[in-house]
Amino acid sequence: MTVLPKPTSASLSSSPQQGILERVHDWVTTADHKKLGMLYIFSGLFFFLIGGIEAGVMRWQLVSPANDVVGPITFNQMFTMHGTTMVFLVGMPVLLGFGNYLIPLMIGTRDMAFPRLNAWGFWMFLFGGLLLYFSFIGSSGLFGTKGAPDVGWFAYAPLTSRTFNRGNNVDYWILGILVSGFGSMATGINLVVTILCLRCKGMTLMRMPIMVWSMLVTGFLVMIAIPVLTAAQVMLLFDRFLGSHFFDPQLDGSALLWQHLFWFFGHPEVYILIIPAFGFVSEIVPVFSRKVIFGYTMMVIALVWIAFQSMSVWAHHMFAVGLDPSLNAFFAASTFLIAIPTGIKVFNWLGTIWGGRLVFHTPMLYALGFIGMFVIGGLTGIMLATVPFDWDVSDSYFVVGHFHYVLFGGTIFAIFGATFYWFPKMTGRMLSERLGKWQFWILLFGMNLTFGPMHVSGILGMPRRIYTYAPDRGLDLWNMLSSIGYVFQFIAILFFGWNVVQSLIKGRKAGNDPWDAWTLEWATTSPPADWNFNPLPDVKSRRPLWDAKHPEDPDYEYE
């Protein structure tokens, strides 16, 4: 029989009679993976609010043609900061935060491999983010204008050169992301080492939950992608401060080199943002379908396949620059090919749902929403991988619609699903199902209303990153719809905030295992003790808790 430790709840460090100062000191100096994970998630949600407000400014400006809520400079700052924030300060930290919190619990160990490096990574991320946001008050742009970076989140050369950006707001962009990038690399390495070295007895690689596999793959992608961005940013710093000639075409540099380096980072980066989301959904769907995951082995193969192939598709972001046709053909074909492992994953989720006894709690709603929205974003992705079509809609709102379906309908939905699923474990209290369902349906409606019409306005010819548009182009209706959709999304987020606050104060007590789930994190108390497990667990199958609950019919007799 599977040996699982009895949940113990006493916590070493946080006794209730602590003063506020001790508690702050406790959180600031912590090297505990659970606290750091929650710090990551909380900071990420804070930046999510800021990034969302920036999106709101853009939607307000674009609600009607020839609007003048903000000028072009502010608009440029808004889309730059929105993109940079959502990718580097929301997506990565929240996903890595869940990884931090859950991985040691799921593989049955007591902490990450390098706890202090873990703390270092978090604080690097946080201060990198704050450094970036300090640019709003600390930096100077062109002609002495104050303000944040305004070069777009991928900061194409030569717009970032001294010639075109004489102030220092680009330097804030470089240094903020450089600093938080060091934190991400440390965390990526930490995740990989933890998963490879610290699994509990019996936890073989092929018994790890898919979530752990997805974090392993994500860790590798972080290790491979981020250093290339760091190198490119160092080159850009050299260009700006030492007068070197990497990216300035007038000095025999190459603006194209920046694009290659950036997208060699950038494409794995978007998989860094989606693969952990795959992991969340792969945990939620089986539990709420009351079935084992369908096709575990193929799920693992598909993850690793996606990760490898993500390194050979970067130039599909560059079809419009005029590469060699054979290169375009290669990158288009490679991009089409990546739809296969992605399709395997989608069909395996459907296979898990098929014939299951579905329980429609909020996490499951978000997981189902994820599958639907992600498929839409994936299909428009295949359209964009077709070179002639890409030439037509490149840098239009079609692209914006596409990647928001993937990153909002995909990543953010999965993050909300994961929050509703693991919040009881982290805090000991349930989030309100009633508010959660309201939030889900409003958010689903709002996001489709925002990002759906963007495909139309894009095909009609509305370019990205332009602060206004003329009245007679047929774009008015679609932009109006997008902006109305934003309001719905904002209301949904308010529901979420209210839900979190209320549930923390008087939410229903969760108990150790509110969802009747099967992975090891539910074998601990909610919230888990500082040491997670005592003694360390010993597992014999992919669903150790099933084995413990059903000793008459354990999984390991079938695997």
Next chain:
Amino acid sequence: MANQTDHHALPREEHHLSKGKVGMSCLIITESFFFMAFIVAYLYYIVIMQVDDGGPDPKDLFYLDWMVYVASICLFSSSATVVFAAKALARGAHDKFRSWLFITVVLGGLFIAATAMEWIGLIGGKGIWMDTCSFGTCFFSLVGFHAFHVCFGLTALSLCLVLSLLGKFPTMQAERFEVLSWYWHFVDTVWIFVFTTVYILRVYT
């Protein structure tokens, strides 16, 4: 049934992977991709495009440049001496450990000294720097980052030497020292690529 249960009751996959070694391997992968970007830049501008912006021809600078070869031999042999040091430490032969480690540090120091001489010649003598030409841009960033890593490794090795001289580097640190020696091997391996890119490709072809 009983057989199956027994089979599964057997201990599976004992994990003997060392955190330090796996962590260092991960760091090495990460750093490799960092260097790759600079090597790509050098290859692109200097070897393939052969940008003509008034910069020097690497042939004129590095053809039969004996100092680079001596420096490279120093660096490569330091990879061997650091292994001897690690093995001596694992055996508990602390005197031999210190001797081999000292030789390693001296060899690494010679390499850095040679780099410094070369840079003084290029910057002071020929007036080439990062802002003068594409060659300067690519050369100083690539070779500079490598030298920076050598300095970092040298600092760590010297720290071990000082601790050992103070008697505070016991045999139980052998695995940590081995992990550090992996980093030193990595720095040497990067030099193989840098050396080929900078001192051979455009110079002898």
